[in-house]
Amino acid sequence: MAKRLTQQDIARMAGVSQATVSLVLNNRTDSGVRIAEDTRARVLEVIRRTGYVANPIARRLHDQRNRILGVFTYEAVFPSTRADFYQPFLEGIEEQAEAVGCDLLLFTSAKATGGKRRIFSDDSRIRLADGCVLLGRSIDRDDLAQLVAEAVPFVSIGRRDDAGGPVPHVGADYAAAVRDLVDRAVALGHREFAYVGAGTGAESSADRLRGFKEAVAAHGVHGVHVQFTGLGQLVEAGVTCVLAEEVSDGAALVLAARERGLSVPGDLSVLTLGAATRPAPDDVRLTGFHIPRREMGRRAVQALTEVLEHGTTPQELLACEFVEGTTLG
Amino acid sequence: MAKRLTQQDIARMAGVSQATVSLVLNNRTDSGVRIAEDTRARVLEVIRRTGYVANPIARRLHDQRNRILGVFTYEAVFPSTRADFYQPFLEGIEEQAEAVGCDLLLFTSAKATGGKRRIFSDDSRIRLADGCVLLGRSIDRDDLAQLVAEAVPFVSIGRRDDAGGPVPHVGADYAAAVRDLVDRAVALGHREFAYVGAGTGAESSADRLRGFKEAVAAHGVHGVHVQFTGLGQLVEAGVTCVLAEEVSDGAALVLAARERGLSVPGDLSVLTLGAATRPAPDDVRLTGFHIPRREMGRRAVQALTEVLEHGTTPQELLACEFVEGTTLG
DNA sequence: ACCCTGTAATAATTCGAATTAGCAGGTTGA
DNA sequence: TCAACCTGCTAATTCGAATTATTACAGGGT
CATH class of the missing domain: 1.10.260 (434 Repressor (Amino-terminal Domain))
Incomplete structure (x- = not known):
């Protein structure tokens, strides 16, 4: 050779x-x-x-710059099943990386332990890059804590709770977005709400549920939270407006309602909270909000640049735009 | 800190x-x-x-191996308009890179000169990686020649003509795939053929046309090549089977034929040669062949591994599978 | 002849881990 | 009793690039 x-x-x-x-x-x-x-x-x-x-390796050993930014995901980013989720983020990341003249390093080598990649293994490559963008619905708490503890320059896409210190992130303001949906529904006369979804675990879920609770409290209306449920229970309880964390759940509710002869949004309004992690039927145009994934990718790289240059800990939430569908009335 | x-x-x-x-x-x-x-x-x-x-940096410096594989494209790969083309390749590349424990470096920093990125510029970063996979319909001849001349370890996805020496590549065997289509058409009684498309420029186009010419010669049937044409001229010339390099051209011909009251494949057979670079209507199920893009990505990384380990110059063409549609009869 | 001032380049060191050659100190065998 | 041989460890070097300290040399002034 x-x-x-x-x-x-x-x-x-x-x-x-x-x-x-x-x-x-x-x-x-x-x-x-x-x-x-x-x-x-x-x-x-x-x-x-x-x-x-x-040689970037030698260069980096001596001083701290490669002009290489790492992108870590727990799964492969290209397989088409994941593509819908990762692609808009990556589009923004790539765009901004190109703008600041950095190359992108995809940590495909992270050896999978039990199916999932790990950030830290016996041969962690995370430090090959100047800094790193973390991408994924949820991120291992221990990994996060170790990143903070070892002062690895990184930015998470998606808000993260403190992990032994504040976690730099660029997220979507789900709480505000959900509050906005409830506001609109209340303005249309709704008084009985239901939130369908985990509402816990990942920060993105917790934020949505928090926004829901804050909004119903502020308006003095009634709101329940269920992990999952049949349409029957909701209708029986007199619920007129359902907020579904998962797009597919929302779509399923709409279809179920139609089968029962209920009109949407005549008898029941269904709102979705934007997380399309599972494929959903596309003949239902759900009302909800748009998650600015591409912009989040762009901003994350900008934030990482700030971390690298000033050692700050940027935390930012981007607004989600209301999406007019046909399921709120 | x-x-x-x-x-x-x-x-x-x-x-x-x-x-x-x-x-x-x-x-x-x-x-x-x-x-x-x-x-x-x-x-x-x-x-x-x-x-x-x-510290992985110090370790790598000593080991003389970065375990980084580069991926060069002339354009951004993530934008959804390109995704259909690049994604299957990248899927295979990522899969195999993960298998051999290497990270992937996307050359997003390559400064665009007139819209297109260049491999070699003032500060080419191509050598950041141990080796590199080149991806794109056509690749600049000069760039290719320089890569060969400078002995940069690389593998092209897609067959490439010599450029001051043999170019390592993993391509699709378009010539064989087109010959196969003609064989099938001849077996069904066709005697008058037309090839619609560039047939020149990129190797992938030239290979298809070459396969066409070889096949019609071998069967002693009649075949013409036109860059582009209206349906009328083809019908007038007595052509009964058209091979369209572009999926969209093929689809357009089918639609045009139907409008004229011609039956497809009753009066005219239309075959596509697999290159969907432009969006095409999906209500026409064209007969043609499948380009094994994902497998090409995988094999390219394997080939690159061989280049790095043994300094060989692998060249390989993968077979395309026949795709049964409704436009050949 | 001597000092001084620029100028142009190099020797030597640094970063952190891996590796090789080799050094003490003890044991064995003839 | 002295060479041969283990055992357990360390000093020194290596990788490639960046940086600091230093040298070599020329020309000008006194």
């Missing part, structure tokens, strides 16, 4: 020392460093001819 | 040398390396207590 070129090789070809090559390469003109014009030209010519690029 | 622990620190705490820590850490028991049980235990205890993890 052809060995990779080193600065030493370039130096030999140009008839100078390794140090000189480094100085020319980094265009150092500051404090007491001088290189004669023709020497500089000679070195640059060799570099151009050979296509030499500094 | 707390400085990261080093082996030197661990060594100090355990009262041994840095070398001993390294030996214990890597569990080296081979050839002449021996560590007393209690010393080993003492070191391991310190490691456990401190949660020390070896």
Whole structure:
């Protein structure tokens, strides 16, 4: 196998020392460093001819910059079953990475222990990159705590609770988005609400449920939370407006209601809270909100840039836009 | 910010040398390396207590292997408009990269000159990776020649003509796939053929046309090649079977034929040659062949592994599977 | 001849871990 | 009793690039 070129090789070809090559390469003109014009030209010519690029590993060992940003996910990002979820985020990440002139490193090598990739293993590559974007519905608490503890520069996509310290993140403001939906429903006369979904576990679920509880409390209306339920129980309880965490659950409720001869939104309104993790029928145009995934990706890379430059701990929630469907009335 | 622990620190705490820590850490028991049980235990205890993890950067520097594979494309890969084309390839690439324990580096930093990224620019980052997979319908001849000349380890997805030397690639055997289609049509009685499409430029186009010409010659039937054409000219010329390089062209011909009251495949057979680079109507089930994109991605990474390990120049064409549609009779 | 000032380049060191050669100190065998 | 041989560990070197300290040399002034 052809060995990779080193600065030493370039130096030999140009008839100078390794140090000189480094100085020319980094265009150092500051404090007491001088290189004669023709020497500089000679070195640059060799570099151009050979296509030499500094070994990022060695470079990173010495100082802290690769212009490589890592992207960690617990699963493969490309398989089409996941594509719908990851793609908008990645689109934004790629766009912004291109804008700031960084390459993206996908940690596909993270060895799966029990099906799921791990951030930290005996051979963690996370530090190969300058910093890292974390992507996934939920992120292992221990991993998160270790990232914070070891001061790895990273930004999570999606809000995260503290893990031994504040976790830098760019998330969607689910609480506000859900409150907005309830506000609209109340304005249309609804008084009996139900929230269908986990409402716990991942922060994204908890935030939605919190928004729901805050809104019903603020309006003094009635709201119940059930993990999952049949349509019958809801109707019996007099519920007129259902908020479904999962798009597919919402769609299922609409179909079930129609089968029973109930009109949507005449007899029952159904709102979705935007998390399409499972495929859903597309003949139902649910009312809900849009999660700005692409923008979240973009902002996450921007935030990571700030972390790297200023050592800050940015936390930001982006607004979700209301989506007019046909299931609220 | 707390400085990261080093082996030197661990060594100090355990009262041994840095070398001993390294030996214990890597569990080296081979050839002449021996560590007393209690010393080993003492070191391991310190490691456990401190949660020390070896710095992967330093490790890689020594190992002369980054375990990073590059993926170069002339465009962004995530935007949904490109996704249909790139995704199956990337799916295979990611799968195999994960299998061999390598990370993937997307060259998003390649500065766009006139809309298209360039492989070689002032500060080409192509050598950041151990090797590189090239992805795209057509690849700049000069770029390719330079890659070969500079002995950059790479593999192209898609067959490529020599460029100052053989170009390592994993492609689809379009010539064979097209010959197969013609064979089937001839067996069904067709004698007058037309090939619609560029048939030149990218190797993938040229290969298809070559397969077409070889097949009609072998069967002694009549075949014409036109870059693009109206349905009228084809019918006038007595053509009974059309092979369209572009899926959308094929679909358009079918629709045009139906509008004229011609039956497909009763009066005219239409075959597609698999390259869906433009969106096509999906209410026409064209007969043609399947391009094994995912498998090509997988094999490309395998081939790259061979290049890196043995310095070979693998060239491979994968078979395309016949796809039964409703437009051949 | 000597000192001084620039200028242009290099030697040497650093980063953290892996590896190799080799050194003490003890045991065995002839 | 002395070479041969283990055992258990460490000093020194390596990887590639960046940086600091230093040297070599030329030319000008006194």
